[in-house]
Amino acid sequence: MTSPVISATSLDLTFQTNDGPVHALSGIDLEIGKGEFVSFIGPSGCGKTTFLRCIAALEAPTGGMLTVNGMTPDEARRARAYGYVFQAAGLYPWRSIEKNIALPLEIMGYSRAEQAERINRVLDLVELSGFGKKYPWQLSGGMQQRASIARALAFDADILLMDEPFGALDEIVRDHLNEQLLELWARTEKTIGFVTHSIPEAVYLSTKIVVMSPRPGRITDVIDSPLPKERPLDIRDTPEFLEIAHRVRDGLRAGHAYDD
């Protein structure tokens, strides 16, 4: 058994606010293996984004242990362990698409030649070849989000952290991007952490679904998906798919998420 890529042991995070402490994360135990596609699902305030931010060292846990590639999240970040995709594409309007993708490469000090080579490769991965010279405002929302995924893939991080990347897109575009993301995952063999609040999206994409609930933010269920790695869109009508979706829904309900 190989060691996990991401490992959390009784992880706590409490924010001190003016209204008293907020327990964003409480007693999180989770292991994520290499090449897994893990979705975090739950209602607002369940800590799914906060947990992802802890992995990215954007938040500091107040208790417990968290390692990424066997290192602390801070060290892992400096070792360029992960690429992060935010809910908003967040492309710089004054940079063309290829210059946007070059941003992390410039900061990390890649040579010009290597930047160009990597930009071409990731543009191809997200099917945006030929759009490198365009500016963000010339692209649709879905294309912008693909460009931001390309930006996260440009340097060779083996972990891809995605915080509701398709949350702002309409369902048709979203389906298409989900398919593309699975292909990309199969080709690159990255470990993916994916925050969503869509049950079908979580079930369709993941090898492991982490169901969370709020106050305090905690894990209520971890489901290992029995679905095959090859997943056409119509797999969503199979009984297996519906059964997992049902279990996720039960998990969400068990977290008393809808009491108030």
Next chain:
Amino acid sequence: MRNILPILAVLAALAVLWYAAVAPMNIRGALDVADRGGAEVIPAEPRDRFEQSAWRLMMANPDHIALGYSLDRPRLPTPVQVADELWNTTGEMALRGRAMSKRSLIYHGWITLQSTLWGFALGTVLGMAGAIAIVYSRVVDMSLMPWAIISQTVPIVALAPMIIVLSSQVGIEGRGVPKAIISAYLCYFPVLVGMVKGLRSPGAAQLDLLRTYSASGVQAFLKLRLPASMPYLFTSLKIGIAAALVGTIVGELPTGAISGLGARILIGDQFGTPLAIWAALFAAAILAGILVTLLDLTQRIILRRMGMQA
């Protein structure tokens, strides 16, 4: 060219208002001239005229109203008279090769422009430096910002003589430097405020993104904050350069300067030649218009190069 019609309409309305105002403003002067020329004027005594309103004088002397439009020293010159004076002190002198004569507005405009540009440069540097300090240091934010705001509540006319006196006290000769300081004093503020807003315009997610790359503070500044602030900067610069010009002219007014557009305005006032004041005023307005337009063009070019929808 659809816009040309409303623009012309506004201009025409202004011209009509102006011409209408000339009659009551100049009726006294017109009657004095007519009186001296031996014409019949009602009332005949200058002192009696002094006590009557412009409207009554106009009603009593309808024949002399027209004279108000062609006085040598009108209280309110007509637009044509102003344009004439402006041309006589600029283009016509330049044609005769005397553009840099002390009577030429080109010469005075050049003196004012120099101080304006120095003040603008100084004010922009100070404003940007202040903005960077404010954005990166909470202490500076809390301590500098109130003073910046207070500085703009002090009337510049009150400060200008002191700045002139102090700078000559520390051995600075001529008026160029103190004028530039006064001009910078007015100009730095819009730049400071605009740059603070611009540098703070990137959202939390944008800053988080750079943190995930472990970007240094300098990188975050150069790659994110500075380019993001450009549209704000240019807006501020346009306000700033107009303020710098006003500052320079104010610096020339109460300080006994003998050259510069401000000095022309003051001299025109002292010698009772409103035409000279109006010509200098329009020269200043035209100068400001040119400067702002140049900045606007620079903004368009730079923002387009940056790929933004300008």
